[in-house]
Amino acid sequence: MRSTRWLYCVALLALSACTPDGPAPGPFEQAEEKVWRSVNRSHTGADGIFVQATLRTFSYEIARIYSESERAGLTQQQVVSRLREFVYAFIDGRYPTIDGTDINNLYFQYLIYVDPNFDPTNPIEKSKFDAWRAEYVRRLLGVVRDRMYPLLRPAYDGRWGNTLYSRLVFTIYIDGEDSGLHPRIDDIGDRTFLLDEDGNRYAPSGTAGPYPYAFDRPYHDHLQKTAVYRLFFPNRMADRKTAIVTDASQQLSLVIEGLGAVAERRITWDLPLIYPDVPIRRLIRTPESLAND
Structure with missing residues (x-):
């Protein structure tokens, strides 16, 4: 039988930290493990195919970045830089227009709401846009660091919490090694849906069919032992205004x-997700990491 602890170690590629001989995990690595358990759910079918899905919430990504930085012996400034780059990856991403103006990338929003005549080739106008974009990130990270609230929490603002920039993001891992089956998976994104607590279904949205980007597709057309794919679900109903998942959602x-041989697999999260309290907010560098400078 697979254990969630074993899968956690594999997912992090940190086997040394999962063995008795490895270094004692730091506070952020311990927090990440607890968050990982909170955001992961799994399903094993009668056909032997195992599916594990990770709801990649903002708290999960914050915990992951802090934990990886802690293990790498980075400074707090480097952690903030990694958080900033993570946010930029989402606000600068390419998204289908159908996702809606209010949750498309910041460049698109700038054209609609701030300056419809924006000319990115004009250095002065480009400088104004860059400052506006940087201010968005600065304010968001200020919300993350607000000491009035826990570092890891269900919601940060209307776009970041259960969602990453207004998108519910899932990474799905499939393991069919115990089943001996090799089902078709090249279209698995078209057969994966978000289900709200009222029973409504929503299809994923991406620039490569249902996948956010081409590299998010499964590598093989048919399952070869294991496969991984990623999906984005814009957190909007068909009216493009009403959120699918809100702070009041329970599931x-x-x-x-x-x-495989299972007609429908359902993986469910009860909300709100529970996150651990992290006793500190800044990385504390160990003597070993300082010696490596």
Whole structure:
């Protein structure tokens, strides 16, 4: 039987920290493990195919970045830089127009709401846009660091919490080694849906069919032992205004149809997710990491 602890170690590629002979985990690594358990759910079908889905919340990503930085012996300034780059990756990403103006990338929003005549080739106008964009990130990270609230929490603002820039983001891992089956998975994104607590289904949105980007597709057309894919679900109903998941939501699910010999696999999260309290907010560098400078 697989254990969640074993899967956690594999996912982090940090086996040394999972063995008795490895270094004692720091506070952020311990927090990440607890968060990982909170955001992961799994399903094993009667056909032997195992599916694990990670709801990549903002708290999970913050815990992951802090933990990786802690293990690498980085400084607090470097942690902030990594957080900033993570946010930039989402606000600068390419998204289908159908996702809606208010949750498209910041460049698109700037054209709609701030300066419809913006000319990115004009150095002065480009400088104004860069300052506006940087201010968005500065304010968001200020919310993250606000000492009135826990570092890890269900919501930060209307776009970041259960969602990453207004998108519910999932990484799905499939393991069919115990089943001996090799089902078709090249279209698995088209057969994976978000299910809200009222039973409404929503399809993923991406620039490569259902996948956010081409590299998010499964590598093989048919399952070869294991596979991983990623999906984005814009947190908006068909009216492009009403959120699918809100602070009042009590549950959400992923449904995967026609994988292996199971007609429908359902993976469910009860909300709100519970996050651990982190006793510190800044990295404390160990003598070992200082010696490596």
